[in-house]
Amino acid sequence: MTIRLRLTLWFSGILAAALIVLCVAIYFFINMNTYNDMKDQLREQALDYNVLKYEYGLNQMDLNIEKKSIFADKDFYLQLVNYKEGVIKASGALQSSGIKYPIPEAKTNPGYGYVKTYLKTNxxxxxxxxxxxxxxxxxxxxxxxxxxxxxxxxxxxxxxxTGLRFILIMSSLIFLILAFTIGLFLARKALQPIERVIRTTEQIQVGSDLSVRIPIEGPKDEIGRLVYTLNIMLSRIEIAYNGLDESYKAQRRFVSDASHELRTPLTTIRGNIELLQRMWSKKLEDGEAGDIVLALDSQRWELSNEAMQDISSEARRMSTLVNDLLALARADAGYEMEKTNVMMMPLVEEVGRRAGLLPRSAEWRIGDLSALDGYQVHGNADYLQQLLFIFIENAFKYTPHGWIEMTATTKENQLGIIIRDTGIGMNPEEVPHIFDRFYRADESRGKTVGTGLGLSIAKWIIDEHRGSIEVTTREEEGSTFVIWLPIDFSPQPASIIMEGTDQNEA
Structure with a gap:
C-alpha cells in the first residue's frame, strides 16, 4: 500500500469518525426536541386523573380528554386497565376501533413511563x-x-x-467519497516530489549513472530539503565511487601488468633451471662429469642439486600463482570467453587420462562416464579442462591415501561431473568460504601448500558457463564435488556426427 493511499485512508477514517459523531449528535438532539413537548403533554394529561383515584372507583372515571390548548394538533387516546376486575376501558376512538394498547403484567411496579410501540390498524x-x-x-x-x-x-x-436519518447517512457517504477523492488528489500532488526521487534513484540503479540529480521544484518545504540533501549525498557518493573505481581499475591494471611482466622472467628461470638439470643429469649418466665431481666433494654436489630443485619448485609455484592472478584479473575485467559447442564425453575422458599422469599418493579411478555420451555444452573447451583439473588436483593434494574417483550423471537439463575423494575433508561450516580468494580451509592445520586461488578461478569458470557446484564434505572422511553444467540441445555439427558414426563403425 502506497503512502498516498495510506494518508488518504487515514484522513477519510478521521473524517468518517467525525461525521458519525456529528450525525449522532444532530439526530439525538432533533429526536429529543421532537418528542419532548409530546411527552410533556402526555404526562400532564395523565396527572389530571390522579385527583379521581381517591373519590371514585376506576369504572366511574371519565375517559374523555380535553385539549389543554387550542394550538395542540395531537389527539390523545386513553386506556384504563382494572387489574382487580380484569376490565379494560378505552376512550371512544380506541374503543370503537377495537385497538388495545399493550398491557404490562400486574405487579408492584409495572414499568410506568414512556413506551414506543406499533399497533395494528386498518x-x-x-x-x-x-x-x-x-x-x-x-x-x-x-x-x-x-x-x-x-x-x-x-x-x-x-x-x-426516518427522512433525517436518510439525509444524514447519504450526505455523510457523499462527503466521504468526495473527501477520499480530493484527499487522494491532494496527496498525489503533495507527494509528487517523492515520485521524482523514486524515478531518479531507479534510473541511477538501472543505469549506474551517479551523475543524475533529482530536479528541485516547488517550495523549500520538508520534501524540498530532502531532495536537496539527497542531491548532496549523490554528489559525494559519485566522487567516492569514481575514486574507488579509478583505484580499482589501477589495481586491476597493476595485477594484469605485474602478471605479464613476471611471466617472462619466471619462464626464463624455469627454462634455465630445467636445462641445467638436464645437462647435469646427462653428463652424470654419460660419465663426462668426472672432473667436476672430483673438484666438488659429494656434500657440495648434493647441496647444489637440492638448491636447483628448490629453485625449480618455487619457480613452478610462482608461475602457477602468476597464471592464477592473470586469470582472475581477466575475470575482474569482464573477460568474455569464446564459446562453441563442446562434446563432453571426449573432453572428460581426455582429462581423466591426463590426470592419471599427475603425481599423487592415492589411487586414481575413472568411473562410469556413460551419462555424458551424446551430450554437448556451450562453452570453452580449454577452460572446462582447467575447471576439472582444479578439482582433481585439489583432490590429489588433500587425499594422502585412499582413492579419488571421477564419474558422471544427469539431472533434468544438466550434466553432472562428480569428483569424489576419501581425503581429509573439511568442516561443513567452511564450505561457503572455499571459493573466496586466498581462503584455505586447512590453513590452521598446515597439511598442504597452495595459494587459495584455484577454487576462485573454478567458480568464475562455472559462472561463465551458467553452471553450479554442489559440495558435500565431512572431516577425515573426504569430499564430493558435483559440477553441474547446462546441456546444449542445439543441433550438432555434421562433422561431429560423422566422426561419432565412424567411431561406432570402427
Missing part, C-alpha cells in the same frame, strides 16, 4: 407513543389496582426522523 401498523402510570388505592399498603395509559400517534414524527 391502515396497517401505526407507531404510538404511550405514557403509562400505575393507580393505587388510598390504603396504607398502597395496593396496585389499575394502570392508566395515554398515547398518541407519531406517524409524522417517525417519517420526519
Amino acid at each position: 391502515e396497517g401498523e401505526v407507531p404510538f407513543l404511550i405514557y403509562q402510570r400505575p393507580i393505587y388505592n388510598n390504603t396504607k399498603d398502597q395496593e396496585l389496582i389499575g394502570l392508566l395509559q395515554i398515547g398518541t400517534v407519531i406517524v409524522s414524527e417517525e417519517k420526519y426522523l
